[in-house]
Amino acid sequence: MIPLSAYVAVSAVLFITGLLGVLIRRNFIIVLMSVEIMLNAANINLVAFSHYLESMAGQLVALFVIAIAAGEAAVGLAIIIVVFRGKISTNVDEMNLLKW
Amino acid sequence: MVAVFFAYFALVSIVAGVLTVALKNPVHCGLALLALLLHVSGLFVLLNAEFLWAVQVIVYAGAILVLYLFVLMLLNLKTDERYTYSFSCCSLPMEVQRVMRPSSPCCKTEIRTRWASRCSATTSCSLKSSACFCWAPSSALSYSPKRRSRWMRGKTNP
Numbered sequence: 687m688i689p690l691s692a693y694v695a696v697s698a699v700l701f702i703t704g705l706l707g708v709l710i711r712r713n714f715i716i717v718l719m720s721v722e723i724m725l726n727a728a729n730i731n732l733v734a735f736s737h738y739l740e741s742m743a744g745q746l747v748a749l750f751v752i753a754i755a756a757g758e759a760a761v762g763l764a765i766i767i768v769v770f771r772g773k774i775s776t777n778v779d780e781m782n783l784l785k786w
Numbered sequence: 787m788v789a790v791f792f793a794y795f796a797l798v799s800i801v802a803g804v805l806t807v808a809l810k811n812p813v814h815c816g817l818a819l820l821a822l823l824l825h826v827s828g829l830f831v832l833l834n835a836e837f838l839w840a841v842q843v844i845v846y847a848g849a850i851l852v853l854y855l856f857v858l859m860l861l862n863l864k865t866d867e868r869y870t871y872s873f874s875c876c877s878l879p880m881e882v883q884r885v886m887r888p889s890s891p892c893c894k895t896e897i898r899t900r901w902a903s904r905c906s907a908t909t910s911c912s913l914k915s916s917a918c919f920c921w922a923p924s925s926a927l928s929y930s931p932k933r934r935s936r937w938m939r940g941k942t943n944p
Contacts, residue, residue, distance in 0.1 A: 687788070688788060688789060688792045688832065692792065692796070693829070693833070696796040696799065696800065696829070699800050699803075700799065700800060700803050700822075703800070703803040703804055703806075703807055704803065704807070706807060707806065707807035710807070711807065713812060713863070715812055715815075715854065715857065715858060715861075715863070716806075716807070716812060716815055718854070719806055719815055719816065719819050719854065720806070720807060722819065722823075722846075722850070723803050723806060723807075723819070723822065726822065726823065726826050726846075729826070729830075729838075729842075730826060730829055730830075733829075733830055733833045733835045733838060734833055736833075736835075737833040737834055737835070745835050745837070745838055748835075748838055749838065749841060752838075752841055752842065752845050752846065753845075755846070755850065756845055756849060756850055759850045759853055759854065760853065763853055763854065763857045766857060766861070767857065767860070767861070770861050776861065776863065
């Protein structure tokens, strides 16, 4: 029997990986991928706790998270394509048009 | 037996996550993300969540990841521009000086020369292996008013 702490540890490592990816990488698509990694880490946590607490609520929330991740990816990639058409770069540091 | 499967899925998902963040070519990052999603779905099977396994494979690996790869190939991105500026220890005093007195003339020339040397740094660093970690805190470093105004007018980037 796998202890709950093992799943939580895997989830924490994946979440930290995704967080570092968001902070370090400058390609916007990679940043979105890192957000997906973080959402997957949260999903592992939710499903593990729903298994060990014997409640289905965690799986339900994980389902919502997957649906929202799909919408977020679609909107983010659409924004990327629009920005890329005016300016041949996906570098997040150069997307400062709304700053001033 | 379950422990063996758990070790496999956990290890491969962590490695795939690190590769997703660390690889240079964005398409390789997408493929590493695919491996991550499939192994996370394996963890779901170990947790008796078969429906979530199916949803993960269909929605994540089937829909979202195809969307990512489609956009990557549509934009035709080359390797990432993450490695354009390597944070070396010799540049650290200049950084501190620039932050302390950002309007001094020496700092301005410093910024300009760094911006000019950015292209050569790109080519030299792309020759290295894909696992080279040059930390790149260059959001404010690469600022140039001329470049920004060119972007405001809708031209392409320099």
